[in-house]
Amino acid sequence: MDPITDDLRALLRRCSVATLCTQLFKRGFRNTVIQGVRPLAQGPELMVGEAFTLRYIPAREDLDHLGVFNDPAHPQRRAIEAVPPGQVLICDCRGDASAASGGSILLTRLSKRGVAGFVTDGGLRDSPEIAHLKFPVYFGGPAPQLNLARHHAVDMNVPIACGGVAVFPGDVLVGDGEAVIVIPRHLVNEVAPDAAEQEQLEEFVISEVRNGASIVGVYPPKEAALARYQEWRKRGGKN
Amino acid sequence: MDPITDDLRALLRRCSVATLCTQLFKRGFRNTVIQGVRPLAQGPELMVGEAFTLRYIPAREDLDHLGVFNDPAHPQRRAIEAVPPGQVLICDCRGDASAASGGSILLTRLSKRGVAGFVTDGGLRDSPEIAHLKFPVYFGGPAPQLNLARHHAVDMNVPIACGGVAVFPGDVLVGDGEAVIVIPRHLVNEVAPDAAEQEQLEEFVISEVRNGASIVGVYPPKEAALARYQEWRKRGGKN
Amino acid sequence: MDPITDDLRALLRRCSVATLCTQLFKRGFRNTVIQGVRPLAQGPELMVGEAFTLRYIPAREDLDHLGVFNDPAHPQRRAIEAVPPGQVLICDCRGDASAASGGSILLTRLSKRGVAGFVTDGGLRDSPEIAHLKFPVYFGGPAPQLNLARHHAVDMNVPIACGGVAVFPGDVLVGDGEAVIVIPRHLVNEVAPDAAEQEQLEEFVISEVRNGASIVGVYPPKEAALARYQEWRKRGGKN
């Protein structure tokens, strides 16, 4: 699978997750937003990248002790160095945020490596420090407890569940100040331009509403509003 | 039902939801605060207004497609233009915040129309934009998914449940930085002055406690403290 | 039981809850972080203090009316004046945050009395005001409803549950910007120095990672990294 292009990334960065959601809903997808996960830190731009997955199952006392991290092949540690720059590391913690799936050291390393972001439906420890990274991080909540207490890292780059949504390696993840959406890889090339177009139309609509327009005939726009929209576009998006 | 008076609004704006809660508790009401709902945006003053209700039931795939918004009679869109200025639009989404019950366009329109606020126990999309409106908004959480994916708008101005509380059209809703309370309409004229009085007494109590007083004899105030309170009121609420 | 020493307090204040968690995990404790509780207000330093407990059971209509606060022996009011300076008042509200276990007057009083902090797995009313106190407060969420509506204060200084964790009077509570941990009293003297040492090592690790190091061989540190760490310590913790 080829990496997504810079043009596609740029296009997606102009779209909110809400708008992408509408485009997927139109195509019959009703379960696309990762549930129970919120932004902890933000980068300078929207998070956009292909999914690189890490899967956890429940911890077992004999397998999950502090000694495991001495093994460089431990899947969690391996994933941190294996996720390619530009991709997003996304973890399946079965929605259990009572223990961490990472902390400030691992998240700092990801940000230094040029990774596009981090998503977990588990917890994160050192969350106040992570909040200061200029790096997109989405999580289930603060959890000082270490992952070994609840989570056993088992494999990477397999299809996973995250926050109730199916995530296949290579799916495109977009995260804004609200949430993260999973775009099935084969749809991203058609969804992105439609979403960008919708963004522009909604920008026009909101400018009309700010100027006092009723939503009737404007949202969604009927003929007259669509004509004004075309004018507005010609004027470069100015009222 | 006559609209509530400006005097009553002013009186209620001097009261916290906590204080109004105590007044309703005194009168035998134990379930008055909308649960699972928090402030997203705040106006320049506390939110005060009569309830104008909108009811959703679960979505059904054949009824809830994007085409429905072309119908100006769609209950959600109709409610946005129908709620009278000074009232609060409040939605029953069955506490399901996994999909939106509105977004920045609709909320902007409400704020432009002079509506007093918006409350939903469902989600809201475009929540980062809505947070910048100078308009009281209370919600169940950010949800980029559009309402059609989970919620079917069915009727308006009927009694509803919101966050586990009964809301009848015309009930008075007050929202502060903490929560929203539902005051049964027939009680608001007696609850408001009692709550305002309680606010003043508690302001006195906290000033004493800030000055080092024990709570014994002061909270609740016994005779000596009540005498000091009368002095304090005469001094215009200064220690 | 003697109070904990100032040296021990100072040592604990240099440790995050996450680090203390690791130290207790090492010793076989997997359930040490209070769940469902988050910071509302912060003092100038981390919260450190011995647990002074207050236990609630569900309210009963005939027992829990506003008149009870006229009795200075009411356990909630008594606890406010009884918790010794330097200790933390911690409440068992059975994880029910739909009603308050305190408000701004009681919390102000605690802060004036030199108490070390307040923790509840119930709610708090007047939460926007409490957020401005320079006093460590951890809670289950904003709840304008008064405690009498759900909670009956029953006794103090007995072992309790708080957020799913056992808390014995005298256990040491540490709270940072993320969470509160319960350190069994008999372990605090060995846990504190080990945690402080771990903090320093992790500070070194993160400085290396910020400089571009891979986590391999560094986190956890192998021989070479440990040698660099010793150098770093000699240099006073500077790269």
Add this chain to the structure above:
Amino acid sequence: MDPITDDLRALLRRCSVATLCTQLFKRGFRNTVIQGVRPLAQGPELMVGEAFTLRYIPAREDLDHLGVFNDPAHPQRRAIEAVPPGQVLICDCRGDASAASGGSILLTRLSKRGVAGFVTDGGLRDSPEIAHLKFPVYFGGPAPQLNLARHHAVDMNVPIACGGVAVFPGDVLVGDGEAVIVIPRHLVNEVAPDAAEQEQLEEFVISEVRNGASIVGVYPPKEAALARYQEWRKRGGKN
């Protein structure tokens, strides 16, 4: 809306809810089974009937006292006498089964009136007695607490939510030993025969599997199995 015919009832009684579910899934409906509701009592046949709805909102202390039942216009009591024979009374209790939405007297009355069944996502009191009625009853759980403690009956024959599913008056409800499904009224005439056909095919498949067949080529059936199925039908469904 005409009542459903006896032929249609007979056809639906030959179908399990699971099979009807598959037929609706085929047509794009994924949310058709009432959640959190289980059988309490069974009639001599599967429950089949049109939905007659009753809606509850949360109780309010001043409105919901024992005196209300003296009013024959109370919606709950009115619904009991108003639901036509052959229809199913279905209640929206917001999924709160901590209080009843009926008891043995009301359920006995429904069974005497020739009503087709009763469904609630709330509780039922006197559940051990109701279990002995020869009458289809589905409920959220036993709840001796009376409805007034949590539920305020507000209106009937409006669209409702029940167990997370939209129910419009006149929709066809089918209940078996497992669950209740809501069939949108306009689809019932096409869904019923397809489901009855599917039942027959699955009866054939299970007879083959009982005889030792692998599921490969049999479930779903490929050409050879379909040929055997045609033979089996000719033989009157015997192996």
Add this chain to the structure above:
Amino acid sequence: MDPITDDLRALLRRCSVATLCTQLFKRGFRNTVIQGVRPLAQGPELMVGEAFTLRYIPAREDLDHLGVFNDPAHPQRRAIEAVPPGQVLICDCRGDASAASGGSILLTRLSKRGVAGFVTDGGLRDSPEIAHLKFPVYFGGPAPQLNLARHHAVDMNVPIACGGVAVFPGDVLVGDGEAVIVIPRHLVNEVAPDAAEQEQLEEFVISEVRNGASIVGVYPPKEAALARYQEWRKRGGKN
């Protein structure tokens, strides 16, 4: 506190929990039925007895190991031998039924000792065996995990929470095939006769409904029905 009399026990045994619930609701009590707890075993009669309480807090790994049962002063084991015959042992497990609060040996011992019943909002192990005891047992669910894994027995005969309800030692517990109710001790002498009277009236009402009467004028009974009721009573409760 004197034990309850045999007459009172006999009176209460003629009442369902639902009826007792109505009587307490009438007196302003809305939270009287233990939630999340169901019958596992039944004795020959309804369970009636005074509450003898046992309180658990969360387990701690160093305190809750198998060795503790060697100590005859362990609160769980002590409670088994201490609860007086005729009383009910009721446990506060914080509603956590993922571990047991007893098993077949302890429950058998209770039944041999003449204890009136056992109630827990935690789990029970050996539940299939316990189901065969002729002894009233109510529980949160089957849980083979031993109590030490989650629950630390801490004290007995203190006020507790069980299934969301306050239970004071000496309160009267009544359990039928549906649920367990907590009757505040000071009310039992007035509640019992009123409930027994209500039972008789409802027996009459249901007999009329079985004979085809409408509920209008009968439930609740108006003048004519009340007259028939008086006749019915004279006839010794026969139609």
Add this chain to the structure above:
Amino acid sequence: MDPITDDLRALLRRCSVATLCTQLFKRGFRNTVIQGVRPLAQGPELMVGEAFTLRYIPAREDLDHLGVFNDPAHPQRRAIEAVPPGQVLICDCRGDASAASGGSILLTRLSKRGVAGFVTDGGLRDSPEIAHLKFPVYFGGPAPQLNLARHHAVDMNVPIACGGVAVFPGDVLVGDGEAVIVIPRHLVNEVAPDAAEQEQLEEFVISEVRNGASIVGVYPPKEAALARYQEWRKRGGKN
């Protein structure tokens, strides 16, 4: 990995899940019982067998349509024919029992193939029919909705989560009338005989308790009781 021996199976069949739980607890394992799963059907003996796993992630509308079952390589269908006789098919449905992970046809096939049992933390359709199979089945609840509506079968024989417990292929599953336990494979040879021994001791203890013994000195047994136990064993387990 060699299959477990018939001797080991026989030994495990003499042990309840509760007893096996105690043995694992003794060895430091606190999370061994599958949560949220209950028996639906029982075979002639306790379920004992090695885990053969099937993993589901959330469904996606474009991937999970009825056509997929035409593909014999579909993981769910493949697993049904692939699980070796004597092993248990266990499914990870993320604890979501709102849709099925099988129905009567597939379960009948498993029972015909000599498979040892079936466990899912999802739902099952046709549950009333399955309840009549003489085959051990454990499930999260009845769910007529087909798996495609919520679950996407993704791979088999990988480590999974089931009901909050880690399950590795080859782990030994034991199920009785109460629950299912997961015994890590490397421990089963030591756990089984110890559990069988414990069963015998507890049989003795319960016989003493049935004869009126106090639990003091008997449970756990002190010297005198242990002596009687040795006698009892010599007598072949008779009092």
